[in-house]
Amino acid sequence: MKRLTDDFRNSDRLLTLLTATATVFGALLIFSLQRAGTYNYLRPQLIAAGIGIAAAFVTAQADYRIIIKKWHFAAIAAAVLAGSVFLFGMRVSGTDDTAWITLPFGMTVQPSEFIKPCFIITFTYHICLLKEKNLLQKPWAVLTLLLHAALPIAVIHFQGDDGTALVFGIVFPVMMLLGGVKLRYFAILGGIAAAGLPLVWRYVMNDAQKNRLLSLFDAENTAMADYAYQQYQGRLSLASGGLFGTGWLNGKRVASAVVPEQENDFILTVAGEELGFIGCLTIIALLFAIMLIIILNSKKATTNEGSLICAGAFAVIAAQAVLNLGMVLGLLPVIGVTLPFFSAGGSSLISTFICIGLVQSVRIHKY
Numbered sequence: 527m528k529r530l531t532d533d534f535r536n537s538d539r540l541l542t543l544l545t546a547t548a549t550v551f552g553a554l555l556i557f558s559l560q561r562a563g564t565y566n567y568l569r570p571q572l573i574a575a576g577i578g579i580a581a582a583f584v585t586a587q588a589d590y591r592i593i594i595k596k597w598h599f600a601a602i603a604a605a606v607l608a609g610s611v612f613l614f615g616m617r618v619s620g621t622d623d624t625a626w627i628t629l630p631f632g633m634t635v636q637p638s639e640f641i642k643p644c645f646i647i648t649f650t651y652h653i654c655l656l657k658e659k660n661l662l663q664k665p666w667a668v669l670t671l672l673l674h675a676a677l678p679i680a681v682i683h684f685q686g687d688d689g690t691a692l693v694f695g696i697v698f699p700v701m702m703l704l705g706g707v708k709l710r711y712f713a714i715l716g717g718i719a720a721a722g723l724p725l726v727w728r729y730v731m732n733d734a735q736k737n738r739l740l741s742l743f744d745a746e747n748t749a750m751a752d753y754a755y756q757q758y759q760g761r762l763s764l765a766s767g768g769l770f771g772t773g774w775l776n777g778k779r780v781a782s783a784v785v786p787e788q789e790n791d792f793i794l795t796v797a798g799e800e801l802g803f804i805g806c807l808t809i810i811a812l813l814f815a816i817m818l819i820i821i822l823n824s825k826k827a828t829t830n831e832g833s834l835i836c837a838g839a840f841a842v843i844a845a846q847a848v849l850n851l852g853m854v855l856g857l858l859p860v861i862g863v864t865l866p867f868f869s870a871g872g873s874s875l876i877s878t879f880i881c882i883g884l885v886q887s888v889r890i891h892k893y
Contacts, residue, residue, distance in 0.1 A: 585883025
């Protein structure tokens with residue numbers, strides 16, 4: 527008990543408070559949209575929150591330096607998770623990928639979400655190993671980092687979950703940059719990526735993805751009845767709330783489920799209609815505060831491993847938040863990325879809590 531008390535005292539209690547607040551806020555939004563149908567989204571969300579909190583607690587108790595040294599367990603776990611989808615994967619209603627596995631009692635799990643903390647661990651070890659041996663600035667060493675990142679991105683892409691693959695595509699350069707890789711390599715990587723865009727358009731993206739992207743530039747709004755319908759209705763819901771919203775549990779569009787998938791990818795539209803512009807700003811402020819605290823923990827970390835773990839957790843949450851907000855506001859195409867802590871989705875919530883647990887481990891085990 528004394529150790530637990532000391533660990534709690536040494537943990538980042540503000541981070542704990544903010545993540546708990548965001549989770550409760552998200553649960554209230556999900557409770558409100560329950561009026562729109564018969565499926566109970568709140569029950570699995572609360573179960574996932576309980577599991578996530580327990581997972582974060584266990585992760586925080588473990589010394590992050592030992593976690594990094596045992597990186598091969600994370601690598602094995604990621605491989606098993608990725609392989610399980612190819613063996614048992616299925617499509618969930620409302621998605622266009624097969625990145626889900628059915629569990630008993632009708633529950634589902636998305637293994638790619640749990641690859642995120644595994645990747646943070648293995649990529650942190652990889653960068654720190656190269657840095658320790660003074661190899662980080664060697665071109666071939668940077669290439670090994672790119673291959674490391676390309677593996678989960680490719681595997682998740684072939685599962686059809688390009689939204690999560692894109693999150694990984696943002697996380698790894700952030701970790702490389704904060705890990706000390708020279709800017710010239712990012713310039714080279716950016717040039718290669720730009721040159722490869724035509725190939726990605728022609729051979730990687732399917733017709734639905736192309737149409738979702740093109741709908742952002744549809745001046746005549748002819749795509750509103752098809753690929754941009756969800757975003758169009760989402761913007762109407764955001765606008766209908768005005769400054770202060772119609773009131774919690776009083777949103778007519780929420781009750782009618784006008785916005786498809788309002789419980790997960792478009793949860794912000796629920797807040798926009800019922801809590802207004804102020805409610806949306808509160809959500810953004812909460813996420814920004816969580817990300818800021820994680821970055822501050824990265825700066826205060828006493829080891830390279832600790833700093834990079836925090837950087838990875840920051841990148842995961844920031845990438846999902848930016849992509850989701852851009853998607854809901856019509857600035858980015860719909861790519862199926864949840865809003866951390868707020869969207870209905872047990873796998874995403876548990877994974878995010880594990881990332882928070884890693885940050886807390888860095889904070890608790892300072893010496």
